[in-house]
Amino acid sequence: xxxxxxxxxxxxxxxxxxxxxxxxxxxxxxxxxxxxxxxxxxxxxxxxxxxxxxxxxxxxxxxxxxxxxxxxxxxxxxxxxxxxxxxxxxxxxxxxxxxxxxx
Numbered sequence: 413x414x415x416x417x418x419x420x421x422x423x424x425x426x427x428x429x430x431x432x433x434x435x436x437x438x439x440x441x442x443x444x445x446x447x448x449x450x451x452x453x454x455x456x457x458x459x460x461x462x463x464x465x466x467x468x469x470x471x472x473x474x475x476x477x478x479x480x481x482x483x484x485x486x487x488x489x490x491x492x493x494x495x496x497x498x499x500x501x502x503x504x505x506x507x508x509x510x511x512x513x514x515x
Contacts, residue, residue, distance in 0.1 A: 413448070414483060416475035417509040426502035427469055433498050434471075440491040446482025450475050483510070 422430055434452045441450045451474050455466045477483045486492060 413513065414477050414480055415511040415513075416473065416477065416483065417511065418473040418475065419507045420471050420473075420499070420503045421467070421505040422469040422471065422502055423504050424469065427471070430471060430499055430502045433495065433502075434473075437491055437495045440489075441486065444482070444486055444489065446478040447486065448476035448478060480510070 420430065431452065438450060438452070441447055453472050453474055455468065455470060457463070457466055475483075477486065
């Protein structure tokens with residue numbers, strides 16, 4: 413099992429449009445073979461001192477996949493290519509972490 417943390421830093425004024433596009437695509441992703449979880453999240457002010465970046469224009473997908481092969485298929489899926497094309501002008505930056513349990 414692998415986990416993915418995919419963060420998008422959005423341009424000012426683009427948050428709602430990004431959420432709208434993502435919301436329309438989420439059912440497609442959840443229907444993919446090997447997808448265990450796929451959820452878009454925004455920052456939550458927990459009040460914890462270690463929490464730093466609370467930018468409302470930063471949104472993060474938390475994903476869980478059965479294997480790296482499933483993730484690779486996901487990234488090549490036609491609906492993901494459309495999604496990436498539709499959001500490319502809304503983002504000013506992005507980062508990707510692929511994680512695996514160590515204990």
